Amino acid sequence: xxxxxxxEKLLSVFKGAPVELKCNYxxxxxxxxxxxVQYSRQRLQLLLRHISRESIKGxxxxxxxxxxxxxxxxPFAQEEDSAMYYCAxxxxxxxxxxxxxxxxxxxx
Amino acid sequence: xxxxxxxxxxxxxxTGEKVFLECVQDMDHENMFWxxxxxxxxxxxxxxxxxxxxxxxGDIPEGYSVSREKxxxxxxxxxxxxxxxxxxxxxxxxxxWRNPGGGHNEQFFGPGTRLTVL
Numbered sequence: 010x011x012x013x014x015x016x017e018k019l020l021s022v023f024k025g026a027p028v029e030l031k032c033n034y035x036x037x038x039x040x041x042x043x044x045x046v047q048y049s050r051q052r053l054q055l056l057l058r059h060i061s062r063e064s065i066k067g068x069x070x071x072x073x074x075x076x077x078x079x080x081x082x083x084p085f086a087q088e089e090d091s092a093m094y095y096c097a098x099x100x101x102x103x104x105x106x107x108x109x110x111x112x113x114x115x116x117x
Numbered sequence: 118x119x120x121x122x123x124x125x126x127x128x129x130x131x132t133g134e135k136v137f138l139e140c141v142q143d144m145d146h147e148n149m150f151w152x153x154x155x156x157x158x159x160x161x162x163x164x165x166x167x168x169x170x171x172x173x174x175g176d177i178p179e180g181y182s183v184s185r186e187k188x189x190x191x192x193x194x195x196x197x198x199x200x201x202x203x204x205x206x207x208x209x210x211x212x213x214w215r216n217p218g219g220g221h222n223e224q225f226f227g228p229g230t231r232l233t234v235l
Contacts, residue, residue: 015159018157041221043221052121052226052227052228052229053160053207053209053226054225054226055223055224058221058223095159095160099214099221102214103148103165103167103211103213103214103221103222104150104162104165104175105162105221105224107152107159107160107161108159109157109158109159110159110160
């Protein structure tokens with residue numbers, strides 16, 4: 010079955026440290042992968058998608074089909090990056106399958 | 118500005134009550150979605166609508182129904198609320214994914230309704 014796995018419920022780092030939020034997926038076809046973010050008291054919003062190959066707020070994510078991974082990375086974390094991050098998979102449909110989420114805490 | 122609104126931010130209901138959660142979008146999106154958001158479980162799709170009067174079950178439709186009489190409005194109905202339906206409910210909308218080369222369209226989310234069933 011199609012699935013998105015985010016193994017870490019909580020990731021805590023200090024400001025300026027590198028961040029990597031892990032995401033693995035299971036899907037035999039050609040996936041589209043996304044990262045959504047929810048800041049405190051704000052609505053869930055798209056952060057980035059793999060087909061765009063862009064960096065948003067310093068975050069990047071590379072789709073690795075061999076390892077079926079789409080990890081989110083940032084070289085230097087900022088306090089304003091503290092949020093809930095969800096990895097999501099689209100299987101060539103309108104629907105998304107979301108992971109269970111990782112809460113990122115960035116300490117000053 | 119893109120907007121998805123939900124009728125209530127907080128709602129408290131009693132077991133057995135019929136509950137209506139309303140969602141309205143002003144972006145002329147064909148697709149609308151209802152999710153539950155629970156700690157440790159992430160977002161789970163309850164129902165999905167791809168057009169007026171059209172609906173499709175998601176992963177956890179039991180105990181819920183939906184209504185979409187107008188394109189901009191998608192309602193989630195709890196016929197007889199139970200305590201295990203206490204949760205955060207998120208509505209979202211998007212354009213349809215049509216072109217295989219075009220990719221998936223972004224889902225825009227509402228602020229959420231935190232429902233407590235006593």
